Each structure stands twice: as structure tokens, then as C-alpha cells.
Amino acid sequence: MKHQEMREATSRAIMDAFWSLYRDLPVEKITVKAICEKAGCNRSTFYEYYTDSYSVLEAIEEELMDYVRRKLTEELPASLARSFPEIRLDAETLAPLSDMYSKRGEYFSILTGVKGDPYFQYKYKQTVKELLTEMLDDPAKKFDLSASIVAEFTASALIGAFNCWYPHREEYPAEKYSMLLVSLLTNGVLPAIHRL
Amino acid sequence: MKHQEMREATSRAIMDAFWSLYRDLPVEKITVKAICEKAGCNRSTFYEYYTDSYSVLEAIEEELMDYVRRKLTEELPASLARSFPEIRLDAETLAPLSDMYSKRGEYFSILTGVKGDPYFQYKYKQTVKELLTEMLDDPAKKFDLSASIVAEFTASALIGAFNCWYPHREEYPAEKYSMLLVSLLTNGVLPAIHRL
DNA sequence: TTTTATCCAACAACGTGTCGTATAATGTCG
DNA sequence: CGACATTATACGACACGTTGTTGGATAAAA
Numbered sequence A, B: 001m002k003h004q005e006m007r008e009a010t011s012r013a014i015m016d017a018f019w020s021l022y023r024d025l026p027v028e029k030i031t032v033k034a035i036c037e038k039a040g041c042n043r044s045t046f047y048e049y050y051t052d053s054y055s056v057l058e059a060i061e062e063e064l065m066d067y068v069r070r071k072l073t074e075e076l077p078a079s080l081a082r083s084f085p086e087i088r089l090d091a092e093t094l095a096p097l098s099d100m101y102s103k104r105g106e107y108f109s110i111l112t113g114v115k116g117d118p119y120f121q122y123k124y125k126q127t128v129k130e131l132l133t134e135m136l137d138d139p140a141k142k143f144d145l146s147a148s149i150v151a152e153f154t155a156s157a158l159i160g161a162f163n164c165w166y167p168h169r170e171e172y173p174a175e176k177y178s179m180l181l182v183s184l185l186t187n188g189v190l191p192a193i194h195r196l
Numbered sequence C: 001t002t003t004t005a006t007c008c009a010a011c012a013a014c015g016t017g018t019c020g021t022a023t024a025a026t027g028t029c030g
Numbered sequence D: 001c002g003a004c005a006t007t008a009t010a011c012g013a014c015a016c017g018t019t020g021t022t023g024g025a026t027a028a029a030a
Helices: A003-022 A032-039 A053-082 A095-111 A118-134 A139-143 A145-168 A174-187 A189-195 B003-022 B032-039 B053-082 B095-111 B118-134 B139-143 B145-168 B174-187 B189-195
Strands: none
Touching: A003 A032, A003 A053, A032 A053, A053 A095, A053 A118, A095 A118, A095 A145, A095 A174, A118 A139, A118 A145, A118 B118, A139 A145, A145 A174, A145 B145, A145 B174, A145 B189, A174 A189, A174 B145, A174 B189, A189 B145, A189 B174, B003 B032, B003 B053, B032 B053, B053 B095, B053 B118, B095 B118, B095 B145, B095 B174, B118 B139, B118 B145, B139 B145, B145 B174, B174 B189
């Protein structure tokens, strides 16, 4: 095997080992030793790739965020543009989103869950917020605190709702879920409660 | 000083020491040693009160949640009842909330922030969700997944919005903030964006 | 032949949790 | 009131595990 391939393979083995531990344990309980035993590499080797357990988590998050950024700032806007002139929030238009969640759902679910990483939530929300504020007509409003609060409100709501739905995605169809979301976003929470 | 008073004083000194460290550091960087140096007690003494650093955080959260529960399930419903027959979401009616946030705002801000504790967020959301689902007319809906998603959506949104607003509370009046929230809840996000 | 990836063993440093013991203040009971 | 038991805390010591580093060995790749 070539050296470059080996580096990537080892780096990935460490990431995967970390993740399989992270499914069950909080970060602080995950030792470098345990990671290396799972990854099948020497503990010294670990330190040639990462500085500590947390830096593995960061690397995983960074990789995921690259994926998210591609989906949210390239594929989704392109898909929305195709629905021109109106913005149709239907299954076809939102395909990049459902694709993203079906492929990486577990990562989101765990990272934003009870034993997750608040710093990931922060980064994720930042990206969602950027997307939302870019949709504003008036560029001056982008730095407005009200706009910022609305964006944060929305991003948090979407993440929370996803976390609630994801474990039940088998019984509760994705179609129904995204319709509920669209309704919540366009009409507000209070009307939705009375309509339940 | 009486023994009981001493116990409470020591316990509180440890909590306060922990919190003053927690303002700057993530939990995993907070050692029992550092807590005891700040609290001015021996490390052995620490273990007579708590099992580890995390259990101090839990105690702080538990105390805060008791306060939250009292505000949300006693004072707020009482205040809402006084606004009978209509539910007025004005400053006077929402006084228990603004009181809570002005007194414990820093705790919420840090615990639900970037270096915060996702488990606290979970517990906090649970309480908010309980409050929201209790407001439903039809008791059967309480266990409905849709209702649960709407509640989670709302609770997450409120927490996120608060975190965004809190650091700017001096420039951005609480009145304006709560009006924005009421508008977001009753009319939805999308109309609010166009109205910004 | 040189560079590179990994392995291995050993190291000091640090934090952890648990002891046993000491001491002083507090509470109880005759 | 005074003797005794209880309690909160202090102190020092201990074995243990994890950490991050280092120097040297091996084997494959360039």
C-alpha cells in the first residue's frame, strides 16, 4: 500500500473507532487507549495523527460540516432555483435535505443529542443561519440583531424537531414530517397546536 | 457555626467555585483539585459532598431546574389565569418569565451555550415541553408524535433565541424581544423574515 | 539509500479516588 | 455543668490509570 493511502486508512480507522465508542460513551470517558485498541493501532501512532480524543471528534465534525455546507450552500440553492419562479417546498425541491439526513442522520442525531457536543450544534446552526440570512432581500438586514434572532430561532427549532423525529422515522413518514415543518415555519406554532 | 449550616456553606462554596471555573473552562478541564483550591477546602472534603466534577454540575443544574419548574408550572400558569378570559401575552402576564431570565440568565446562557451541557438542554426542554403539552385541550394528543415534534420545535426555538438575545440585552430591550417571539410563535418564521 | 509509517517499551507527570489518622467544633445526655 | 459521641474538615499517603513524549527497531515505499 502506498504511504498516502496508509495515512488515510489509519486516520479513518481512528475516526471510526472513536465514533463506535462515541455512540455509547460521552467524550470524557473515551480514552486514547480505548480508541487505539479498537482501531488496531499503537497508542504512539495515535499521537502522530491527533493531539487528543477531542481532536478526533473535531475532525469528524469538520468532515461532516464540509458535507453539510456542500448540501446547504450548493445543492439546495440549486434545487430551489429550479423551482423558480415560486419557491416550492415539496419533496422534490427539498431532496438535497432528505438525502443529507438519510445518509448522515445518525451523526446529526448523536452530535446534537443528549450526549452530544454543543460546539457542533453551534457550528451547525451557524451554517443554517448563514443560509437563512442569505435568503434575505435586503443585505443590510443581515447584520440586524432581529434577523439574527429569527435565524437562531429557526435553526434551533429545525435541529430540535429533527432530533425528536429521527428515532421514529420508521413509523412517521418523512413526507408527513417535512409537511409539518413547512406548516410550522409558514404559519407559526400556535395555529399548529390548535390544528393538531 | 452549626453543622448543618457548615455543610450547606461548604457545599455552596464548592458549587460556586465550580461555577466560576465553568464560566471559562469546559467541564472536562475542571479538576477536583482546582475546585478545592478555589473553594478553600481539602480535596478529601470534596469527596464527602460530590463524587466528581460532573456531579457538582448536576447539583447546580438540579437546583436551577427546581427554580424553573416553580416558575413555569406555578407562577406562570397563575399569571396566565389572571389574564382570563383572553390569554394576553403582554409584559405583565409574562412577568414570571422575565423575572426568571433576569435572575438566572447567566446560568441559562452558559449551560445552553457553546461550552454548555447538552444534558441540561435536554432537561430544560423536557420541562418546557411538559408545559406546552399541558396547554393542549385534548389530553389524548399529549402522547402524539406530532404534538411532541411541535413542542420540541418550540422549546428549541425559544432556547436558541434566548441565547442569541441574552448577550445583547442591554441594547435590545426585553419588550422588543418578547414581542418578536410572540410574533414568531403566532405567525411563523417566514412572515417574520419578510417583515424584518 | 533515504524517507516514511508504524511499532514497542519505557518514562515522568498528573489527576483520581480511597485510606487511616488527627483535631477541633458541635451536639447529647447523665 | 461536664463527659462522651458525633461531625466537618484537614492532612498525608497510597495504588492506579491516563497522558504525552522519546529513542530506537522494523519494514515498506520512494
